[in-house]
């Protein structure tokens with residue numbers, strides 16, 4: 001059973017190595033996926049974005065670089081992840097446009113209808129209640145606003161799925177353990193990826209939360225998806 005306190009501690013523990021490992025393990029493909037998310041959001045002049053579970057701020061920085069978003073807000077419950085992000089935001093000169101705060105995705109500290117675009121990347125699978133997480137994100141969206149979710153999915157082709165599960169279960173925790181000294185954190189991350197929902201189930205929750213114009217974009221043959229919906 002997932003517990004919020006354990007998850008925030010886990011991310012605090014791996015924060016200093018998170019970016020390095022992410023980029024190494026994905027061969028930088030995660031960067032391409034974040035860019036795609038920003039492009040699909042079609043942010044226009046003056047719009048305001050919220051990135052939930054922002055971690056080390058890669059999605060926010062990508063919005064600052066590639067879009068004309070006026071302000072980008074981020075929220076995460078791991079102080080250490082936010083601190084790594086804060087350094088990157090400062091170094092790249094985006095401190096005026098990006099504002100982060102510590103908080104829980106399941107109880108967002110923002111009023112109803114505050115944002116034009118809400119995103120979450122590789123965060124949804126960590127939430128203790130996926131529906132509640134999506135419902136909160138929909139609540140803070142303006143009418144007509146766009147929600148975008150980026151998350152891993154189980155590969156559809158059986159043989160690839162078998163290798164993928166082997167990699168997640170046996171290889172990833174070993175590499176993660178060697179490079180960070182936190183093998184149990186990478187065991188959790190592996191389990192959270194293999195235990196996450198099928199794309200159809202994610203779309204059903206989005207529909208149940210009242211989102212319209214639903215679309216899903218398969219990445220790398222379905223290893224991950226970007227889900228899109230309008231309020």
Ligand SMILES: C[S@@+](CC[C@H](N)C(=O)[O-])C[C@H]1O[C@@H](n2cnc3c(N)ncnc32)[C@H](O)[C@@H]1O
Nearest residue numbers: 011053054055076077078081104105121123126
């Ligand atoms: C795998 S990281 C993803 C970070 C970032 N979005 C990215 O694209 O790399 C997941 C993040 O979600 C945060 N998180 C998990 N559950 C949360 C919750 N209930 N409220 C706020 N943040 C949460 C963790 O602290 C962590 O920073």
